[in-house]
Amino acid sequence: MTAPSAPAGAASAAPAAPPPPAKKSPPRPRRRLPGGDALLGTGGVLAFLLIWEIVPRTPLVSADYLPPASEVLATLAERTATAKFWTAVGDTLAAWGLGLAIAVGAAVLLGFAIGTVPVLRAYTASTVEFLRPIPSVALIPLAILIYGTDIASTLMLVIYAAFWQVYVQVLYGVADIDPVADQTARAYGLGRWARIRHLIWPTALPYLITGVRLGAAVALILTITAQLTIGSPGLGQEIAVAQSSGAPDVVYALIVATGILGVAVNTGVRALERRVLRWHPSVRGEAAV
Amino acid sequence: MLDVTGLRKIYRGGDREVEAVRDLTFSLADGELACLVGPSGCGKTTLLKCISGLMRPTSGTVRVDGREVTGPPPGMAVVFQEYGRSLFPWLTVQDNVELPLKEKRLPKARRKKLVTESLEAVGLGHAASAHPWELSGGMQQRVAIARAIAYEPSVLLMDEPFAAVDAQTRADLEDLVRGLWKRFSMTVLFVTHDIDEAVYLGGRVLVLSSSPTVVQDDVEIDLGDERDQLSTRSEPRFAELRARVYAEIQNAKQGAAAGGAGR
Numbered sequence: 001m002t003a004p005s006a007p008a009g010a011a012s013a014a015p016a017a018p019p020p021p022a023k024k025s026p027p028r029p030r031r032r033l034p035g036g037d038a039l040l041g042t043g044g045v046l047a048f049l050l051i052w053e054i055v056p057r058t059p060l061v062s063a064d065y066l067p068p069a070s071e072v073l074a075t076l077a078e079r080t081a082t083a084k085f086w087t088a089v090g091d092t093l094a095a096w097g098l099g100l101a102i103a104v105g106a107a108v109l110l111g112f113a114i115g116t117v118p119v120l121r122a123y124t125a126s127t128v129e130f131l132r133p134i135p136s137v138a139l140i141p142l143a144i145l146i147y148g149t150d151i152a153s154t155l156m157l158v159i160y161a162a163f164w165q166v167y168v169q170v171l172y173g174v175a176d177i178d179p180v181a182d183q184t185a186r187a188y189g190l191g192r193w194a195r196i197r198h199l200i201w202p203t204a205l206p207y208l209i210t211g212v213r214l215g216a217a218v219a220l221i222l223t224i225t226a227q228l229t230i231g232s233p234g235l236g237q238e239i240a241v242a243q244s245s246g247a248p249d250v251v252y253a254l255i256v257a258t259g260i261l262g263v264a265v266n267t268g269v270r271a272l273e274r275r276v277l278r279w280h281p282s283v284r285g286e287a288a289v
Numbered sequence: 290m291l292d293v294t295g296l297r298k299i300y301r302g303g304d305r306e307v308e309a310v311r312d313l314t315f316s317l318a319d320g321e322l323a324c325l326v327g328p329s330g331c332g333k334t335t336l337l338k339c340i341s342g343l344m345r346p347t348s349g350t351v352r353v354d355g356r357e358v359t360g361p362p363p364g365m366a367v368v369f370q371e372y373g374r375s376l377f378p379w380l381t382v383q384d385n386v387e388l389p390l391k392e393k394r395l396p397k398a399r400r401k402k403l404v405t406e407s408l409e410a411v412g413l414g415h416a417a418s419a420h421p422w423e424l425s426g427g428m429q430q431r432v433a434i435a436r437a438i439a440y441e442p443s444v445l446l447m448d449e450p451f452a453a454v455d456a457q458t459r460a461d462l463e464d465l466v467r468g469l470w471k472r473f474s475m476t477v478l479f480v481t482h483d484i485d486e487a488v489y490l491g492g493r494v495l496v497l498s499s500s501p502t503v504v505q506d507d508v509e510i511d512l513g514d515e516r517d518q519l520s521t522r523s524e525p526r527f528a529e530l531r532a533r534v535y536a537e538i539q540n541a542k543q544g545a546a547a548g549g550a551g552r
Contacts, residue, residue, distance in 0.1 A: 180374035187341050187367040188389035188440065198388060202379040279379040279420055 067249040076253035085238075085257075092234035092261070095151055096223040099158030100216055104166050106159075107215075108208065111170025116200065121171070132168065136161035136222050140229055154226035154234075161222045162215035169211030173204030206280050213269045220265055224258055235261075290476045291317040291340070291444050296349035298335050309335045311501035313349070317444075322470050322477040324487035326534060327497030327505075328542050333480050336502070337448050340478070341367050353444055362444075363393075366437035370449040372430040376421040383408065383417040386436045393440075407439035408432075410469060427458035434465070438473055445470075447479045451486070460518050463490055467516060484538065488512075488530045489521060496534055498541040506537040 052069040055061055067075075079085040114120045136157045143153035177200060185199050227236025235258055242250035277283045296313040299306050309332045317323050327333055338344035340351050342361040351358040353365060366389075369375040376385050383404050390400045408414050411431040421429050430450060437445055447466070451459045467490060470477050481487050487494045488510055496506040510530055512521055521527055 178374045180369055180371045181377065183338075183343055184367070184369060184375045186343055187361050187365070188392065188436075189361055189363060190389070190392050194392055199377070202377065205379075279422070281422075284420075284422065 065248060067252060071249050072252040072256060075249040076256055079250070079253055079257075088233065088235045088238045089257070089261070091151075091232075092223055092227065092236070092258075095154045095158060095226075095232070095234060096216075096219050096265075099155045099223065100162050100212075100219040102155070103159045103162035103215060103219070104208075104212055107163050107166035107170055107211065111167050112174060112196065112200070112204075115171045115174030115204075116196070128164075128167075132164045136218075137225060137229075140226070143226070144230055149231050151232055153230055154223060154232045157226045158219045158222045162219040165215040165218055166208065166211035169207040169214070170204055173207030174200055176207065177203050206277055206282070209269070209273045209276060213266065213273070216265050216269050217262065220258075220262055290319040290321070290354060291478065292350075292352040293336075293340065294350050294352070296336065296339060296351065297347050298332070298339060298344075299347045308501040310339075310346075312503050313497075315495055315504055315507065317476050317478060319443075320474050320476055321493065322467070322479065322491055323493045323495060324491035325478060325480045325495045325497060326482065326484060326487045326538065327502070328499050328538055329482060330500060331497045331541070332500045332502040333482075333497065334448070336497075337367075337446060337480060341365060341446055364443040366440040366442035366445050368430075368433050368437050368445070368447045368450045370452050372426065372433045372450075372453070373421075375433055376429060376436075378420065378422050381418050381420055382413065382424070382432050382435075385421065385432060386439050389436065389440050403439040403441070404435075407435040410438060410472070411435045411465060425458075427454045427462060430454060430462060431465070434462075434469070438469055438475075441473075442475055445475045445477045447477065449481055450479075452482070459486075464518065466490065471514075484531055484534050485522070488527060488534060489516060489518075494530075494534055496537040496541065505541050506534075508534055508537075 049069045052066075054068075056063040056066045056068045114124055139157055139160060140153075143156045147153035147156065181199055181203075182195070185195050190198065223234065224236040224239075226232060227234040228240050229236075231237050231240065235254055239251055239254045239258075242248075242254060274283050293316070294314050296310055297308075298310040299308050313336060325333060325336075335344070339346045340358065342351075342358045342365075345359070353362045356362070377388070380388065386404045386407060387400050390403060395403070404417070405414070408417055411434050413428060413431050413435060416424060416428065416432075421432055424432065433450075450466075451462050454462065463486060466477070466479070469475075479487070479490055481490075489512075491510050494508040494510055495504055496508065497503075498505040508530065512524065512526060512530070
């Protein structure tokens with residue numbers, strides 16, 4: 001992800017009262033203006049664009065390899081006026097969304113089934129630890145062998161990469177049941193399904209959302225990677241085409257587009273998090289302001 | 290109403306055995322409010338888990354209303370010490386109170402009535418739609434008590450419920466428990482490590498020995514039914530009873546030390 005997606009909200013929204021001035025202490029933290037972080041973030045992006053604009057006009061980098069920002073953004077604007085661009089965006093989002101949805105669904109089902117049964121969990125732990133670190137890109141040849149350049153090969157990579165992110169979080173979440181809460185549920189006659197629904201699911205939800213956030217980012221990376229290398233349709237493929245036809249400004253424009261997509265995805269999941277986890281300490285601190 | 294007979298619990302871990310409870314026998318009559326005190330680490334938690342059906346004893350039986358406890362009994366509600374962990378933060382106050390009633394499959398109108406009544410009974414009618422974490426500790430424990438009485442239990446177990454609240458809140462909650470006990474005519478077993486609290490609240494105080502636990506003493510508290518934080522606690526009889534329970538607990542500790550040295 002790019003810089004603007006950094007989690008800025010959490011720190012800024014809870015304004016701590018400034019501590020009483022102490023003698024010879026380091027300068028006390030300034031009380032930040034509301035929305036100050038957003039202003040700073042925008043300033044940072046503008047500064048970055050400015051440097052990008054200037055550097056290609058100096059002898060440092062040739063403009064053939066790094067067209068100035070204005071040129072790239074103009075190309076991007078041009079592209080967004082074409083149907084082809086939006087088809088590519090749609091293909092990328094479709095592969096990303098479908099892959100992520102399947103990965104999340106499978107991770108939730110397996111995570112709950114295996115996580116709530118200690119024997120199964122112990123039985124599968126070593127296998128998971130072996131499979132999890134395998135980089136998804138190492139499966140590219142295998143994916144091509146099985147599915148060719150079909151969207152299925154992209155999906156295979158995306159699902160494999162995103163699944164572990166979510167699955168491991170769900171396992172942690174399911175294991176995080178408070179013993180007192182569990183005893184309460186049992187004492188008040190909640191059966192297995194009622195406990196899964198009213199206790200285990202809400203307990204695991206913050207972990208699941210974290211998993212979805214990590215998984216969403218990884219899924220986007222893998223979607224673009226698969227389109228670049230396998231050549232299934234989408235932004236990744238467009239980048240490869242632009243590169244082979246010697247159009248660096250288009251390459252950069254499309255890269256910027258994928259970056260914006262990444263920021264949008266992260267923002268979306270964060271919004272979902274705030275909505276679903278209003279009760280959670282990490283969110284309610286923000287809500288209380 | 291509540292009969293504990295020959296209860297024994299041995300924890301087995303590998304080749305090590307720990308006898309937490311040796312031989313506990315006592316009965317609570319219908320509508321009785323009894324307090325259970327004992328030195329720390331005397332197996333109170335083990336006993337409560339066995340009574341509430343969360344744990345099976347090694348031997349002996351627990352009967353509620355004549356029926357042997359093999360799992361959580363339907364007519365029993367429990368109030369835990371750790372209210373913050375016992376209430377579900379993702380549910381509002383009224384949803385926390387209502388959840389066990391849903392599991393009992395009570396009709397909606399009946400559930401609503403019970404939730405409203407019990408929240409009003411603990412003085413939290415106004416906080417129904419708040420989340421537990423928006424309330425103070427004492428208020429949270431009131432919610433847990435409301436959840437327990439909405440369940441319409443014949444037996445209410447309270448596991449050191451006021452150990453984590455401040456002294457003033459504690460006095461209020463003690464009076465609340467006595468008020469609710471009279472109003473809803475439940476059998477209440479109140480576990481505490483606080484001798485004053487046990488004598489003030491109970492119609493009877495059971496003193497437990499150190500682990501492995503037996504009932505050390507069974508003290509009738511003849512302070513009358515109307516009790517008041519100021520006048521009851523300053524009665525000479527209160528001081529006498531308090532002294533007796535205190536002495537028994539000291540005995541229990543020393544007995545354990547002597548027994549330990551002898552072995």
